[in-house]
Every structure is written in C-alpha cells, then in structure tokens.
Amino acid sequence: MSFSAHSTEHRVIESLYQWLSAGQSAWLCTIVSTWGSSPRPAGSVLAFHPEHGIVGSLSGGCIEEALIRKLSVASEDTDINPTPYLYEYAISEEDQARYSLPCGGQITLLVERLVATPDTLQHVKIILDTLNNRQRIRRVVPLTNAPVRLSTEVSDVAGQTVTVSPNSVSVLFGPVFKMLLLGAGEVSHYVAQMANSVGFAVTLCDPRESFLQGWQQEGVEVIQCLPDDLVRARFHDPYCAILALAHDPRVDDMALMEALKTEAFYIGAMGSLKTTEARCKRLVQLDCTPAEISQLHAPIGLDIGSKKPAEIAISIMAEVVSERHRFLTG
Known part of the structure; x- marks a missing residue:
C-alpha cells in the first residue's frame, strides 16, 4: 500500500537537487499571492525541467500548461537574465470552462531559473537536508542579482508562509x-x-x-x-x-x-x-x-x-x- 512520507514541497526540492547534481539547470515557481479562484495556496511550489517535466502543482492545470510553454521557450535562451522575477497570471473565462474552475482570479508567481553551479547546488542541498531533518527553513529571494539568504532561526521560521517586500520575497519551507x-x-x-x-x-x-x-x-x-x-x-x-x-x-x-x-x-x-x-x-x-x-x-x-x-x-x-x-x- 502506498503512502506519502514527504510533502509536495519536499519532493520539489528533491527533484531540483537531482537535476542540479546532474549539471542541469531548472526552474522553480512559487505562488506568492492569489486573488479570486485559486486551487492552491500561497507557498505552493512547482519545479520544471524541459526534459523531465514538472514536479509539484500550482493550479488545476491552466497555469501549469501556460508555464510549460513559457519556460520551455525561455530554457532555450542561453543568454536569459537569471534574476528572479514576479509573474502575474490571470485566469480567463476560457480557463474556467476548460479546467472547471469556479470563477476567475489572479495568481502572482515568483519565477526563478536555478543555474547548475556549485553555489546553487549547495543552496538546494541545505534546504533538502533541513527538510530531511524535519525542520523548517526560510528562503529570502531578492528580486535582484543578490544571493538568496537561508535561515533556520526561530524568529525567521515563524509567521506567514510567504511575505513580500518591494525588493524580495520570503518563502517558508517545512517538513510534512x-x-x-x-x-x-x-x-x-x-x-x-x-x-x-x-x-x-x-x-x-x-x-x-x-x-x-x-x-x-x-x-x-x-x-x-x-x-x-x-x-x-x-x-x-x-x-x-x-x-x-x-x-x-x-x-x-x-x-x-x-x-x-x-x-x-x-x-x-x-x-x-x-x-x-x-x-x-x-x-x-x-x-x-x-x-x-x-x-x-x-x-x-x-x-x-x-x-x-x-x-x-x-x-x-x-x-x-x-x-x-x-x-x-x-
């Protein structure tokens, strides 16, 4: 009989670590905020690799389909700016009918391209090790080229799953x-x-x-x-x-x-x-x-x-x- 020992977020981080360990860059998308219809809450994550597909979930399917198209094209651009950015997706009437969503809405995503470097691999490994030790960790992602900050301090791992400031997005990861x-x-x-x-x-x-x-x-x-x-x-x-x-x-x-x-x-x-x-x-x-x-x-x-x-x-x-x-x- 099957049962899940890990959260979706944990599986996303595991997949990212495997891809980065193989020298393959990937994408990490996180729901920052929602308005109206939203099948998944803020903090939900999805990892995407052009060859291996997606791990995780952001919606009933409409967002994933649009993201796959967008990120597949971006993955082919070797000169693309790796700076994280916010992407707003509005759920259209066509999406509502196609995916049986109850009403329209808007979702803001944090989109990150994780390039396979030693620093990025070490960053993801720290998150994975923290989750494997059944602890919480917070990522503070600057919307610039500045390094992402990690913290397991008690004061940092309390409070809301996602917080947004003008220059950064803070996301909390925890064990199942x-x-x-x-x-x-x-x-x-x-x-x-x-x-x-x-x-x-x-x-x-x-x-x-x-x-x-x-x-x-x-x-x-x-x-x-x-x-x-x-x-x-x-x-x-x-x-x-x-x-x-x-x-x-x-x-x-x-x-x-x-x-x-x-x-x-x-x-x-x-x-x-x-x-x-x-x-x-x-x-x-x-x-x-x-x-x-x-x-x-x-x-x-x-x-x-x-x-x-x-x-x-x-x-x-x-x-x-x-x-x-x-x-x-x-």
Whole structure:
C-alpha cells in the first residue's frame, strides 16, 4: 500500500537537487499571492525541467500548461537574465470552462531559473537536508542579482508562509506533518481520509490483529505493533499529531504516556468526560506530570454533540487543523 512520507514541497526540492547534481539547470515557481479562484495556496511550489517535466502543482492545470510553454521557450535562451522575477497570471473565462474552475482570479508567481553551479547546488542541498531533518527553513529571494539568504532561526521560521517586500520575497519551507492514529475503527477511517486531504502523512497503528483484518485505505501506512515503541521511534517531533482513538486503555495509555513526553504539536484521546477523568488518573500512575497531562486534548475534537463516526472525525480534524495553524503562525 502506498503512502506519502514527504510533502509536495519536499519532493520539489528533491527533484531540483537531482537535476542540479546532474549539471542541469531548472526552474522553480512559487505562488506568492492569489486573488479570486485559486486551487492552491500561497507557498505552493512547482519545479520544471524541459526534459523531465514538472514536479509539484500550482493550479488545476491552466497555469501549469501556460508555464510549460513559457519556460520551455525561455530554457532555450542561453543568454536569459537569471534574476528572479514576479509573474502575474490571470485566469480567463476560457480557463474556467476548460479546467472547471469556479470563477476567475489572479495568481502572482515568483519565477526563478536555478543555474547548475556549485553555489546553487549547495543552496538546494541545505534546504533538502533541513527538510530531511524535519525542520523548517526560510528562503529570502531578492528580486535582484543578490544571493538568496537561508535561515533556520526561530524568529525567521515563524509567521506567514510567504511575505513580500518591494525588493524580495520570503518563502517558508517545512517538513510534512505526520499523524499517528491509534486504533483501527470507523472514526480512524474517516479521520485518515480527511487528514490525507489536508496534507498529513497518516500512519495507523493497532497491536490487535483482529481489528486490522480488512482495514485498508489508500495512502495510509498500517502497522501492527506496540504503539508506545512507534511513538518513541518516529512520532516525537513538533510536526506530529498523535490521536488515541482505540477507546481501549491497553492500546491508548502507554502510547499517550510516551506521546506526552514528546514535542508533538497535537495529542488527543477519544472518550467521554468520565472516561477522560479515569484516563488522566491512570496517566498520573504512569508517572506523567500535571504539565504533561495538560497537553492532552480530551475529550478529543470540538463538542458538536454527535455520535456518528464521520461527524466525530470532522470535529477532530477541525481541532487538529486549528492547532496546526496556531503552531505554524507562532
């Protein structure tokens, strides 16, 4: 079963590094701002190579098609000025009809030609290494011939994904967010489906073989093991969400004990107020401190008064996405 361990942005940087390592120049395009209809948000990136095609996405297809034509021609010009520039693309009525876009709009792109030099290769390698280490990095791209600046300082990697000044564009790159679901059930099924659609790499863990039989979902990694071991090994950095949905202390408690000692941006557990009170008492017995237990979102999700699995999943994902936004904006 396939699942994505990297974000689209990570795959774009990997492709650029491969092309540049082979001595081949390439293009990097980044959405700076949007107005009206926009299938992809600011910060979305696309890499283009005349022979290898595109990696990443900027729209439903209309922008990519126009860019391929424009950049293919520009790639043949060996004397082209490599200075980054802003390019505005307006979505026409013809584009709306052809690509089923709901309305017109405008997208501003940062277009960069990355020439295969040792400095450029080292620049892209630093970004790739940072993402592989599951950290964030900000690129400040001057709209001149000045060097691009990279920073991993805490103050620089907080705030908006893209900021624009008269002379430069600042773009934040970060690792893919991972979600660990504890317990195979209906709520987990719907949560996994929604989490995939909003950019999480999802892993489902359940040590109970009978619960895993027949449980499958495209794009979700499924593991049968003790979840506390998995938390320690793979789900301990700030870009992780850990959701205890088994409703079984034998599955949830030890994993939560480990999770509450990590830097995960979100930790939640399903259950009623009474169940939550009993769980917190057990966590105290497992030597979790009051400060650690205070990080737990329980009962998990927003209180919408529903008992339907799909609607519970909606309430959970609404809270997770809200906490992710809070984390990203500092």
